[in-house]
Amino acid sequence: MAPTQEAIYAELDADLSWSESDLPERVRTKHVHRLHPYLGKFIPQLVEELLHRHVTAGGRVLDPFAGSGTTLVQSLESGLDSTGVDIASFNCLLMKVKTRHYNLFRLEHDVRDALARFERGDGKATRPTGFVRDWYAPAAVAELLAFRSLIGDYEHADVLRIVLARAARSARRTTHFDLDFPKAPQLEPYWCYKHRRECKPVEHASHFVRRYALDTLARLKEFARVRSKHDAAVLHGDARELELGARFDAVITSPPYPGLIDYHEQHRYAYELLGLDDRRERELGAAAGGTAKPALASYTDGIALVLERSAAALRPGAPLLVVVNDRRELYPEILERAGLRLDGRHRRHVNRRTGRRAGEYFEDVLVAHRA
Numbered sequence: 074m075a076p077t078q079e080a081i082y083a084e085l086d087a088d089l090s091w092s093e094s095d096l097p098e099r100v101r102t103k104h105v106h107r108l109h110p111y112l113g114k115f116i117p118q119l120v121e122e123l124l125h126r127h128v129t130a131g132g133r134v135l136d137p138f139a140g141s142g143t144t145l146v147q148s149l150e151s152g153l154d155s156t157g158v159d160i161a162s163f164n165c166l167l168m169k170v171k172t173r174h175y176n177l178f179r180l181e182h183d184v185r186d187a188l189a190r191f192e193r194g195d196g197k198a199t200r201p202t203g204f205v206r207d208w209y210a211p212a213a214v215a216e217l218l219a220f221r222s223l224i225g226d227y228e229h230a231d232v233l234r235i236v237l238a239r240a241a242r243s244a245r246r247t248t249h250f251d252l253d254f255p256k257a258p259q260l261e262p263y264w265c266y267k268h269r270r271e272c273k274p275v276e277h278a279s280h281f282v283r284r285y286a287l288d289t290l291a292r293l294k295e296f297a298r299v300r301s302k303h304d305a306a307v308l309h310g311d312a313r314e315l316e317l318g319a320r321f322d323a324v325i326t327s328p329p330y331p332g333l334i335d336y337h338e339q340h341r342y343a344y345e346l347l348g349l350d351d352r353r354e355r356e357l358g359a360a361a362g363g364t365a366k367p368a369l370a371s372y373t374d375g376i377a378l379v380l381e382r383s384a385a386a387l388r389p390g391a392p393l394l395v396v397v398n399d400r401r402e403l404y405p406e407i408l409e410r411a412g413l414r415l416d417g418r419h420r421r422h423v424n425r426r427t428g429r430r431a432g433e434y435f436e437d438v439l440v441a442h443r444a
């Protein structure tokens with residue numbers, strides 16, 4: 074039976090509307106979800122619940138905008154195979170590190186050996202690029218580049234690359250309250266709103282390297298205890314063009330929003346230090362593109378194409394779940410152009426954010442099928 078308008082404009086789904094005390098930050102960032110900061114991810118518990126409601130055991134899930142890999146990690150926890158696509162190479166590196174099967178003994182050996190050699194001073198700093206010189210204090214530059222010089226010696230080089238990126242993020246000369254998109258290096262002491270005192274820009278990176286190397290190891294081990302033996306495939310490329318595969322049992326995704334976040338730029342330090350492939354001109358909805366009419370039109374075209382291609386990769390009757398906060402009401406047209414029928418929506422109240430981005434809003438999970 075076709076759903077009624079009331080079902081489509083559903084009331085709040087209380088089971089998906091967690092408060093800060095229901096789901097404190099520690100729980101939202103369990104195990105590998107906190108391997109590296111990433112602005113714009115959805116919370117693992119939402120994905121867990123959607124998988125539980127919409128995907129049967131042994132299925133395969135596709136996320137064409139996989140970001141930091143929340144869908145992939147939760148699929149592994151729920152005993153499902155998955156594929157994640159992203160245009161940003163740092164995001165793909167992060168997803169691979171989170172989801173790979175590890176021999177924990179060899180992993181621990183690599184991480185501890187690299188750390189010990191770094192602390193003995195075995196690494197060699199090379200000439201920094203302009204970005205690195207501008208954004209880091211001289212001692213931090215030398216430490217980051219010395220750690221980088223050791224990474225290639227190890228089987229688990231990608232894990233060490235994530236440690237380097239996280240240390241580099243924390244060691245930038247920024248204020249403590251603007252780590253997401255700092256505009257210019259902070260060279261002098263400043264009044265810190267976060268700590269309510271005068272703070273100084275960071276001068277060293279070595280303590281971050283140590284802290285994050287050990288934290289990464291602990292988180293990968295913790296995840297190894299709860300994950301299944303299923304696989305997650307990571308595809309780097311533009312979801313408008315890449316071959317996605319076929320016969321998925323569900324799509325779960327949260328597309329970028331127009332004009333909100335630059336997904337490459339937020340990890341600029343990682344691109345600079347790791348020499349990653351930068352394809353920012355292919356990013357859909359990038360903040361740099363703005364929200365004028367032509368930008369919204371190209372966003373709509375792009376998302377509709379990705380959803381249409383994703384739906385074509387589903388087995389007949391399988392659902393496509395899209396998590397959005399559609400303030401601009403673009404999604405009715407996007408779904409129609411993608412050849413999708415909206416069959417329901419889970420509306421959730423989001424009110425658990427802390428810090429400078431605190432605030433509450435509503436978000437929908439659109440439940441669609443091929444029309």
Ligand SMILES: C[S@@+](CC[C@H](N)C(=O)[O-])C[C@H]1O[C@@H](n2cnc3c(N)ncnc32)[C@H](O)[C@@H]1O
Pocket residue numbers: 111113114115116137138139140141142143144158159160161164310311312313326327328329330336337355356357358
């Ligand atoms: C809202 S984020 C997804 C976050 C993800 N749900 C998570 O929990 O980490 C949207 C992602 O879409 C990616 N993206 C943007 N344009 C893309 C494109 N043309 N093809 C594939 N991915 C793209 C961005 O790099 C970003 O990581």
